[in-house]
Amino acid sequence: MKKGFSKNFYLVVIGQIISLFGNAVIRFALPLHLLSVTGSAALLGVVSGVAFLPLVVMSPIGGLIADRMNKRNIMVVLDFFTAGLVLLFLVLSGRGSLVSLILIMLFLLYGISGAYQPSVQASIPLLVSEEAVMPANAIINMVSSLSGLLGPALGGIAYGLWGITPILYVCMGCFFLSAVMEIFIHIPFVKRVRTDTLLHETIADMKSSLIFIGREKKEIGKLTFCCAAVNLFLSALMIVSLPVIVTQVLVFPRNNASEMYGFLEALMAGGGLLGGLGAGLLSKRLNVRSTWKLLFCCGMLLLPMGAALYKGLPVYLAYLILAVSGILIMAMASLYTIQVMSYIQITTPPGLIGKVISWIIALSTCAQPLGQIMYGFLLEHLRGMLWIVFVVTAAATMLFARWNRRVAQRL
Template identity: 50%
Template structure:
């Protein structure tokens, strides 16, 4: 699978995603530590997620019509400029407004960035190596997510937010410069009319394709949306609230432990990504729903630990083990779905169709974040029931996906 340009994409991802990981870890944690409000944390996190949803299909349209390398370069330079602005404005404007605006722009840039990366994989690798390529990209993301929060949590615990901003600024600048030298095959498409009409036409074409020609893509997109709203949003909001507010740790220790927790989750994702690479030829599409079923079971120990009020350090250990297993299975699940969808989508539509699928999958996440932020604020020490309810919902969803996975397996067999 050796490909020089793909290797350069991977290296660029390592640098850029490390900067992104420490930034997306530190900014919400800074807001939570400054305000102490889980509800405000949930609302800001939810609203900041919206531009990622909106700009994902836009990024997909550009990924099909503009050189993917140029998209990565411009957006990394844009993120560097954003971090510089945060540094200049920190302490000079309202903290809630600053963090909200920064996260809003950061997630928007990320939403436009990821379709270019995903669309570049089929352009650089042969069909039989697509799943391995996705596994490598996921491994890079997981590795950055493993190191980023651990370093970010340590820096934040001892020195505050500014060192994290300096490190992330350097990462985005280095990534942008390196990506200038990547060469990705690109054939310019001619479009008639202005860019907005072209964009609307492309979006309409993508959704018609998903609805009529490949309805499985729509089914899986809706299923992923449900997973994100029910499970992903729970962990996004629940993890920092549990570690920094519900467990009995002092503020400095809690911030560091939350960084380690994010690192453990990234390590689980790293393990899942390696598993996907090793098992690429052995994973059966029709059995994919079982990964989601097993994933749901990892919530039970967390709920029990919170319900029984076991010592904080033991609860933290249970949370870490459960999250590690959860992320390993979730990563296997997501890589499997993304790889199979890339296989069945027409090559000339892959950027915008995959980005529309990602958009649908992400659209429910902010709803879940806002709901869980309010629930954790109201329930305080009685949040264990939420984990048991979510377990049941995810188990039901897993078995509801058995038929779509069987249909996906049949579709792949026909390729």
């Protein structure tokens, strides 16, 4: 096991690269195709918003399955199933309602993602040495960030050149190739003997994971809420505010707001990659007890972003302030999440890892759309005073960081 990583871990990473790239492309291309065909932005918003629900529902279920079945088999089956799903979509295209087909497809894709990720996260402590858990998480995080960056970019270019059908064939090939490769992964697994009905055992498993988070290891429950808070305050604000500010508030001399927003999105994704790289390179120097400092710095960085929205500031200077602050916030948020996730993986018993991680994914996933709704409302009603949103969020983030400090000191 070189540097704490096993051959099987590298195979998981390669499978993630292929599978996540295909998933990112198809989840970007399908809504774009819907908008292109129907021309309805409202319909796009409804379909995209509702499609997140299966991710929330399936994450806890995926955690239960991950702790009871061979994690390798889960990955293989879900990738083969996704490839078959894309093929079925290709066959049914043009034979029914496009809106219904895309909605069902996105529902299933997000549901599969919710069931898939707990297996990947739960397998990491089984495939690497304890000191390599944080670098391993950093690698998985960077793969996810890179897929989220390149998938939509390449998907948008490919859709403009060739349309939806070739994209679907490529994605189907990605899922099929990933599934075949994952067959050769070996993840340690001890089969549990069933002592009761499936329903009773499922309820008992859910109860045991909640008891572990809420009573036996309260710090993990509190850290879970901290991760959700990062999505609620920071991620949601970045997602909702930046397109509004760049395309509707800042007035660029060359009338190239869309282009400038595209650059800014790429820079934000680069910030996430930077955080993952930092976690991998500095893993031996990082301590989960100090993670509150990252949240506090994120809150501080929101203040210059608010200051950039004052009238009279040169537009490109305001843009530069937003870009630099945003990159640093995304890097620190990524670094924070990786450290917290690594601590939870190391301290959670093997039989509970999948379920505990699934609760983190579910709560974090719920928090982000709630934050987006909240900030959407605030940005709409405070259009002339957007700096207030950043100042209030900065104060809330720094207060949350102080609470996080008390939690981390007990670890």
